[in-house]
Amino acid sequence: MIMKIHDWPTGPYPARVRIALAEKNLQSRVQFVTVNLRKGEHKKPDFLAKNYSGTLPVLELEDGTFIAECTAITEYLEALDGPPTLTGRTPREKGVIHMMSKRAELELLDPISVYFHHATPGLGPDVELYQNPEWGFRQRDKALRGMHYFDAVLKQQPFVATETFSMADITVIGGLIFAGLVELPIPAECEALQAWYARMQERPSVKNRLSISAPAMAAD
Amino acid sequence: MIMKIHDWPTGPYPARVRIALAEKNLQSRVQFVTVNLRKGEHKKPDFLAKNYSGTLPVLELEDGTFIAECTAITEYLEALDGPPTLTGRTPREKGVIHMMSKRAELELLDPISVYFHHATPGLGPDVELYQNPEWGFRQRDKALRGMHYFDAVLKQQPFVATETFSMADITVIGGLIFAGLVELPIPAECEALQAWYARMQERPSVKNRLSISAPAMAAD
16 A cells, blocks of 8 residues: 655655654655645645645545645554554553644644744745734744743653653654754753754654655655 | 543533543543633643643543643543544544544634634733734634635535544534634535534534533532
């Protein structure tokens, strides 16, 4: 079974799915289709028919079903056979991992995205048809507070949600990838977050996420 | 095993968990603790220690673990024993239900919440310390477009995500409960959405959601 992923290789949201695919060793079952963010292809009718919300990535199943939203794609991948489990085994683990992943969206990744699209040139004037800079800067500040929150969490435990690597780590990684793109560095005093992020970047799934599409595309 | 739910009985986000509890017949295992939204108790240190994001509802397990975020709470409830399954059985169902539930947040429920907090008096001046009305009105318009989107979906199928009732329906119901509170009616031309919502309000889980805390609180 071959799935397609419609994404933009360097996108922070696509990174979440690419990292999850690599962690689960599913890369060989996926072909990547590039949607050019810089040209705003994700806001055009062809793509909006695949995903009403106009966001990347989107998973396309062999039967033609499109599954948008990172959390939905990773739920799908988790429900396929095979370890490791990234969203928990027990009810408590599942609850805590989903909570921390959602919190990483709410307090870090999504605010940085709003900052990028509203208080910086974003994807350029052809794509950013409406901007609200005041809201964008508020969201940047929220994301900085979020970094301090996750720093406090990581002072207490080795991973974001539990004692092992999970989707919650992947969502924080997505946030910090986006922070890097918008040049919003982790504050120096957030030492636990910095140390954790350095460890995360040693993981092959994170380090090699930009190259995983190449063999699959060659096989297309 | 008794769980606690910290919520505000008439809140649209708490409604999602109350409806899920009733659908799964788990009401008797839950005690409700009221957090007074109107007094801003959800933004005070006591509550923020339970949930950094300051949102309701929060599930408290017997071991003292707090699980915030509706999607995380419902993942927890789904992982406990017992039918019905609200988040899908097969990988495809799980993916589609999670996608449509997230889409209902993104395109309906969350925008109405932003409209309420930013472009109306919201919870009052003591709680709404910063407002961005322009952003709020944009989000109201986004929610209205969202209603047209879900109307189009419901013209094609009986439920929001699949052939059966699921968490995606519950999230749209949450959005329309909030729309009712802020007096944002479903447009007259959205006949399929209106008919579906009328059907949903006949479900005991939806109709009786405000009363389910009474017996549990009396037993407290």
